[in-house]
Amino acid sequence: MSTLISGARMLAECLAREGVDCIFGYPGGVTLPFYDVLYEHQIRHVLVRHEENAAFAAEGFARTTGRVGVCCATSGPGATNLTTGLVDALMDSIPIVAITGQVTSKLIGSDAFQEADTFGITRPGTKHNYLVKRLEDLAQTIHEAFYVASSGRPGPVLVDITKDVLQAQGHYQPVTAVHLPGYKVFTEGHTGQIRRAAQLIQESHRPLVYAGGGIVAANASKELRETVELADAPAVVTLMGLGSLPAEHPNFISMPGMHGSYAANMALTNCDTLIALGVRFDDRVTGRLAAFAPHAKVIHVDIDPAEIGKIRAPEVPIVGDVKRVLVKLNRLLAELKTAEAKEPADETRSAARRAWWHQVRQWKLDHPLQVITSESEIKPQHLMGEIDRLSGGQAIVTSDVGQHQMWAAQLIRFSEPRLWLNSGGLGSMGFGLPAAIGAQFARPDKLVFSLVGDGGFQMSIPELSTIAAHGLPIKIVIMNNGYLGMVRQWQTLFYNNRLSSTEIEGFPDTEKLAAAYGFKGRTIDKPWELRSALEEAVREPGPYLLNVKVSSMENVYPMVPAGAGLGEMVLGPPEPVAVPSK
Amino acid sequence: MLQVISLLLENKPGALMRVTGLLSQRGYNIESLTVARTLDPELSRMTIVVDVDSTQRQQVIKQMNKLINVLQANDLTESPAVVRELVMVRVRTPQESRTAVLKESEIFGARVVDSSTEGFVIETTGDPEKLGEFIDVMGSYGEIDVTRSGALAIALEARKLRLQPPVPTKELITEPRP
Numbered sequence: 001m002s003t004l005i006s007g008a009r010m011l012a013e014c015l016a017r018e019g020v021d022c023i024f025g026y027p028g029g030v031t032l033p034f035y036d037v038l039y040e041h042q043i044r045h046v047l048v049r050h051e052e053n054a055a056f057a058a059e060g061f062a063r064t065t066g067r068v069g070v071c072c073a074t075s076g077p078g079a080t081n082l083t084t085g086l087v088d089a090l091m092d093s094i095p096i097v098a099i100t101g102q103v104t105s106k107l108i109g110s111d112a113f114q115e116a117d118t119f120g121i122t123r124p125g126t127k128h129n130y131l132v133k134r135l136e137d138l139a140q141t142i143h144e145a146f147y148v149a150s151s152g153r154p155g156p157v158l159v160d161i162t163k164d165v166l167q168a169q170g171h172y173q174p175v176t177a178v179h180l181p182g183y184k185v186f187t188e189g190h191t192g193q194i195r196r197a198a199q200l201i202q203e204s205h206r207p208l209v210y211a212g213g214g215i216v217a218a219n220a221s222k223e224l225r226e227t228v229e230l231a232d233a234p235a236v237v238t239l240m241g242l243g244s245l246p247a248e249h250p251n252f253i254s255m256p257g258m259h260g261s262y263a264a265n266m267a268l269t270n271c272d273t274l275i276a277l278g279v280r281f282d283d284r285v286t287g288r289l290a291a292f293a294p295h296a297k298v299i300h301v302d303i304d305p306a307e308i309g310k311i312r313a314p315e316v317p318i319v320g321d322v323k324r325v326l327v328k329l330n331r332l333l334a335e336l337k338t339a340e341a342k343e344p345a346d347e348t349r350s351a352a353r354r355a356w357w358h359q360v361r362q363w364k365l366d367h368p369l370q371v372i373t374s375e376s377e378i379k380p381q382h383l384m385g386e387i388d389r390l391s392g393g394q395a396i397v398t399s400d401v402g403q404h405q406m407w408a409a410q411l412i413r414f415s416e417p418r419l420w421l422n423s424g425g426l427g428s429m430g431f432g433l434p435a436a437i438g439a440q441f442a443r444p445d446k447l448v449f450s451l452v453g454d455g456g457f458q459m460s461i462p463e464l465s466t467i468a469a470h471g472l473p474i475k476i477v478i479m480n481n482g483y484l485g486m487v488r489q490w491q492t493l494f495y496n497n498r499l500s501s502t503e504i505e506g507f508p509d510t511e512k513l514a515a516a517y518g519f520k521g522r523t524i525d526k527p528w529e530l531r532s533a534l535e536e537a538v539r540e541p542g543p544y545l546l547n548v549k550v551s552s553m554e555n556v557y558p559m560v561p562a563g564a565g566l567g568e569m570v571l572g573p574p575e576p577v578a579v580p581s582k
Numbered sequence: 583m584l585q586v587i588s589l590l591l592e593n594k595p596g597a598l599m600r601v602t603g604l605l606s607q608r609g610y611n612i613e614s615l616t617v618a619r620t621l622d623p624e625l626s627r628m629t630i631v632v633d634v635d636s637t638q639r640q641q642v643i644k645q646m647n648k649l650i651n652v653l654q655a656n657d658l659t660e661s662p663a664v665v666r667e668l669v670m671v672r673v674r675t676p677q678e679s680r681t682a683v684l685k686e687s688e689i690f691g692a693r694v695v696d697s698s699t700e701g702f703v704i705e706t707t708g709d710p711e712k713l714g715e716f717i718d719v720m721g722s723y724g725e726i727d728v729t730r731s732g733a734l735a736i737a738l739e740a741r742k743l744r745l746q747p748p749v750p751t752k753e754l755i756t757e758p759r760p
Contacts, residue, residue, distance in 0.1 A: 119596060120599070123596065123599060123600060123603055124603050124607055127650075128650045129596075131595070131596070143751055147749065148650060175751050176750060176751055177748035177749060177750050177751055178748065178749045178751060179746075179747075179748035179749075180650055180746060180749075181592075181653055181745040181746055182591070182592060182649070182650060182651055182652050182653040182654075182745070182746070183650045183746055184647070184648075184744075184746060185746070304648070305644055305647070305648075306641065306644035306645050306647075306648055309640070309641075310641055310644075
């Protein structure tokens with residue numbers, strides 16, 4: 001018979017058995033028993049400064065490694081503070097497990113101190129959640145939570161555990177199996193449909209691959225590359241998928257959508273076969289639906305059956321793990337290619353394919369995504385260009401949400417998946433800094449840029465303390481335009497430039513701020529300082545806070561206005577933007 | 583248009599909330615909902631009648647099937663199914679119309695479950711439309727109180743239920759890193 005152990009110890013052992021070596025959290029009254037176990041446990045606990053950032057850091061860890069990220073919070077406010085991070089992970093299909101403490105089971109429902117209905121509050125914000133009120137359910141539940149978070153379409157799972165369960169003594173019963181009779185994980189795609197897809201691709205005149213976050217989640221970059229090459233198709237890669245096809249790949253066209261490139265959006269508008277892989281036809285990608293890929297037959301591969309036909313009914317629906325589906329598809333495409341080589345060439349099709357490629361290349365040449373520089377001020381695009389140069393496609397870049405995120409996605413090139421971490425679906429400001437903490441703990445060897453705006457940075461400023469405490473060598477680069485830039489852009493373009501509550505006054509002195517935490521900081525506003533300042537930041541062995549003052553009224557282009565079709569892009573400012581008088 | 587959804591789900595705390603949450607999140611109003619455990623006490627059968635935008639009906643079923651506690655969700659709106667409902671009516675009736683009330687009840691196949699000097703409590707089952715008529719008729723005899731159970735539905739054709747087998751934890755758990 002095994003020895004008696006506490007629920008808290010059992011929890012720690014379950015986490016260790018799941019391979020967890022690092023968790024992000026914040027202790028409190030009801031999680032005291034667990035923290036007492038962590039006091040001398042192999043699992044490293046990283047104390048963040050706000051629970052929301054624990055969830056974001058766990059996401060950063062998960063997005064970087066593909067492993068389940070873990071965060072922990074106490075009952076009541078601790079748990080409610082996690083929710084933004086949970087929903088963020090849900091929207092971007094990121095596997096995290098959140099452990100929250102709950103008041104003693106006898107006190108549940110009595111409005112006890114720091115009691116909140118965590119189970120109820122987080123139900124719609126998680127893939128699944130649990131309330132554990134009996135010690136005998138604990139181990140089974142933890143293993144289930146990890147299985148649910150990481151399998152199928154990944155997502156956040158929360159386990160709420162009452163304090164009496166953490167305190168109770170019991171025997172650890174080895175968990176031999178996880179039984180969830182109603183949890184359907186679709187992995188193998190339908191063979192007949194995959195065959196149809198191959199045929200359709202083979203016969204297409206203007207094929208286009210549209211790849212997204214599902215490729216990253218499925219670790220299917222290699223397979224994607226093969227598909228793109230076998231299909232001889234250009235590929236647009238979404239905000240969530242950047243890096244899954246190297247930006248240097250000749251078939252890579254860049255990001256589509258609201259701030260996508262001209263070539264990507266024109267390719268979508270004109271293709272005749274759309275090979276949609278691990279994507280969900282997000283409204284920021286499609287623009288006006290009726291005008292989205294209007295001539296295309298759609299092949300849609302996704303592991304989530306509810307995504308198929310949700311926005312656009314595909315001609316060839318394939319429910320399955322995109323990696324496994326692509327392995328099969330690639331085999332068929334290769335066979336078709338070999339067979340075709342033996343027959344007289346279909347001249348019409350070859351000519352159409354050549355014309356398509358010519359057209360796509362021409363679109364790229366006509367309106368490329370460009371690094372813009374100025375002699376008097378730092379252009380935001382200039383900043384992205386320099387980060388791109390320093391990164392060489394290898395650094396981890398986390399971003400917040402807004403203009404800087406879009407410029408970064410347009411101009412920083414990634415050669416691998418899991419380097420570009422951003423809040424795509426939920427668009428949570430304050431994501432960039434804590435995500436960088438998670439990423440740096442996951443990959444201590446990597447250069448990590450936390451690229452944030454002056455708005456979002458101030459949402460996560462407390463985490464400078466976490467960065468300082470651990471000496472994390474994160475390079476925090478603030479693209480500081482003095483405004484909540486994206487909202488300001490919309491006010492400029494659609495609200496007569498009435499800049500209501502978007503100017504950020506009172507930004508702190510960066511040198512003093514960094515010095516207060518014990519590391520280096522600097523503010524620059526001259527274009528000729530940019531390169532050397534970034535190099536200095538990278539050379540610094542510890543953290544570095546670089547405040548880059550950029551031109552304040554720059555707008556992100558191309559832009560597909562809300563409600564317009566992708567083909568109706570605005571490529572640049574219609575007229576010089578008036579700076580409002582103060 | 584009203585959609586009739588039949589669900590088989592795990593009999594666990596919160597399972598009901600997950601299903602109804604999917605509907606309330608989309609602003610759909612539930613017309614009726616019944617739930618009770620099945621022969622297997624670990625499972626419940628639920629029938630929901632809900633006003634769903636016709637373009638979203640399939641999506642709602644798919645989202646329900648995604649719920650981890652849901653074993654199967656079916657749309658019975660247009661497939662062969664029997665839909666029944668129970669109603670209990672308390673009718674206060676003067677002495678002179680008591681016989682007539684009993685006669686009407688007989689026509690509807692209804693059963694008197696309580697009788698007093700004040701009147702009757704009468705129960706009947708049937709499809710929701712027929713029950714509506716019954717209630718109207720009873721109302722014509724005097725003051726009534728009505729309780730309806732909400733629709734219960736069963737598909738006429740058995741649907742294949744594919745349950746997921748247990749997944750051994752050996753496949754799941756990676757050894758702790760050194």
